Amino acid sequence: MKIQFVHLCPQRMSLYGEYANLVILRRMLEEMGHEVEVVAGESPDLSKANLIYMGCGTERGQKFALQVLRPQVEGLKAALDRGAVVLFTGNAMEVLGQSITDTQGKVWQGLGLAEFTTIETRQRNPHDVIANTPPGQSPVVGFMNKCSLTAGVTTPLFESLEMGFGNDCQRGPEGYVKGNLMATHLTGPVLVKNPALAHRVLRMVLTNAGAQVPDTLPVLPHQQEAFEVTLRELRSKGENAG
Numbered sequence: 001m002k003i004q005f006v007h008l009c010p011q012r013m014s015l016y017g018e019y020a021n022l023v024i025l026r027r028m029l030e031e032m033g034h035e036v037e038v039v040a041g042e043s044p045d046l047s048k049a050n051l052i053y054m055g056c057g058t059e060r061g062q063k064f065a066l067q068v069l070r071p072q073v074e075g076l077k078a079a080l081d082r083g084a085v086v087l088f089t090g091n092a093m094e095v096l097g098q099s100i101t102d103t104q105g106k107v108w109q110g111l112g113l114a115e116f117t118t119i120e121t122r123q124r125n126p127h128d129v130i131a132n133t134p135p136g137q138s139p140v141v142g143f144m145n146k147c148s149l150t151a152g153v154t155t156p157l158f159e160s161l162e163m164g165f166g167n168d169c170q171r172g173p174e175g176y177v178k179g180n181l182m183a184t185h186l187t188g189p190v191l192v193k194n195p196a197l198a199h200r201v202l203r204m205v206l207t208n209a210g211a212q213v214p215d216t217l218p219v220l221p222h223q224q225e226a227f228e229v230t231l232r233e234l235r236s237k238g239e240n241a242g
Contacts, residue, residue, distance in 0.1 A: 001035070001209060001210075002035045002036075002037060003029055003035070003036050003037070003051075003205065004036075004039060004049050004050050005022050005025070005036060005049065005050070005051045005052075006044050006046055006049040006051070006053070007019070007022055007038060007040040007053055008044070008069065009041075009061075009064070009065040009068065009069075010055075012057050012058075012061035012065055013054050013056060013057035013061055013090075013092055014055045015055070015057055015061075016056055016143070018056050018090060018187060018189050019055065020189040020191075020192050021055065021087070021189045022038060022053055023192075024192045024198055025051070025198060025201065025205070026038065028198065028202055028218045028220070029202070031218040031220075032217075032218060034209075042065075043072060045075075046075040046076065046078070046079045046084075047075070047079075049079055049084050050205050050208045050209045051085045051086075051087065051205050052079055052085070052086045052087070053087050053088070053089075054088045054092040055089050055092060055189075056089060056090020057090070057091065059091070059102070059147075062091050062092070062095060063100075063102075065092070065095060069111060070111070073111050073112065073113070076111070076113060080179065080181055083180055083208040084208055085180045085182070085201060085204045085205050085208060086180065086181045086182070087182050087201060088183040089183070089184055089186065089187060089189070090146075090185060090187045091185065092183070093150070093175065093185055094150060095111055096110065096113045096114045097110040097113075097114050097115070097116040097118055097150070098152075099118070100117075100120065100148075101119045101120065102120045103120050103121070114178065116152040116153045116167075116176065118149065118151075119148060120148045121147050123147060124147040126144070127144055127145075127164050127165060128141075128144075128164065128234050128237070129141065129143065129161060129186055130164065130231065130234055130235070130238075131157075131160075131161050131186070132159060132160045132161060133158065138194070138195075138197075138227070140196075141193050141194060141227065141230045141231050141234060142184075142186030142193055143186070143187050143188050144165065144185050144186055146185050149167070149168045150167040151168050153173060153176050155178050156173035156174055156175050156176060157174065157176060157182060158174045158175055160172065161174055163234060163235075167185075180208070193226070193227060194227060195224055195227060199217045203217070
């Protein structure tokens with residue numbers, strides 16, 4: 001089966017190797033025998049996309065992306081309505097909300113796909129992250145380098161963090177999820193670092209494509225081992241810091 005990914009603003013919004021989030025999903029799908037087409041650009045056609053993705057950028061790159069995506073809002077809404085997965089990582093998450101207020105006090109209207117608002121701060125807060133998940137699910141690890149507070153999220157992707165700064169407070173809720181719209185400030189790239197989270201996204205993509213979702217999904221060589229080492233080292237780092 002042919003599955004289509006749309007990568008929004010890849011030139012401006014792909015810090016920290018964020019493009020690899022699509023690479024890992026593509027490799028998994030190809031392992032399963034599917035054909036994956038990646039369409040990249042600032043204003044691509046979204047009508048056939050099974051996954052729409054945008055990664056992290058500089059604050060300037062983010063504002064550029066925000067403006068070029070405004071004409072795409074109805075297309076994004078239509079994609080969500082037909083079950084396509086929309087995943088934004090890093091500060092791409094912030095453009096989904098109602099507004100972003102920059103450090104000069106200028107208010108940038110967001111895309112309005114979520115209810116939250118963001119205020120940029122002058123303090124950058126780079127740190128490792130461990131996100132808590134429901135019992136029986138793997139924690140999520142990653143990195144965050146943001147200078148903002150996001151308030152008003154009623155449905156966070158992660159209810160709390162074991163380590164790190166959440167949407168607006170230390171160890172608080174992080175990210176956003178509503179139906180097939182997912183966003184997180186975590187980079188890493190986050191899907192490369194977390195096979196369980198990659199599988200969650202993969203199941204949603206396969207469902208949208210009308211493909212069979214097998215009980216067992218591919219794990220690429222050393223992917224699970226790398227996750228376990230990262231989680232162990234971050235927890236050890238946290239214990240030593242305490």
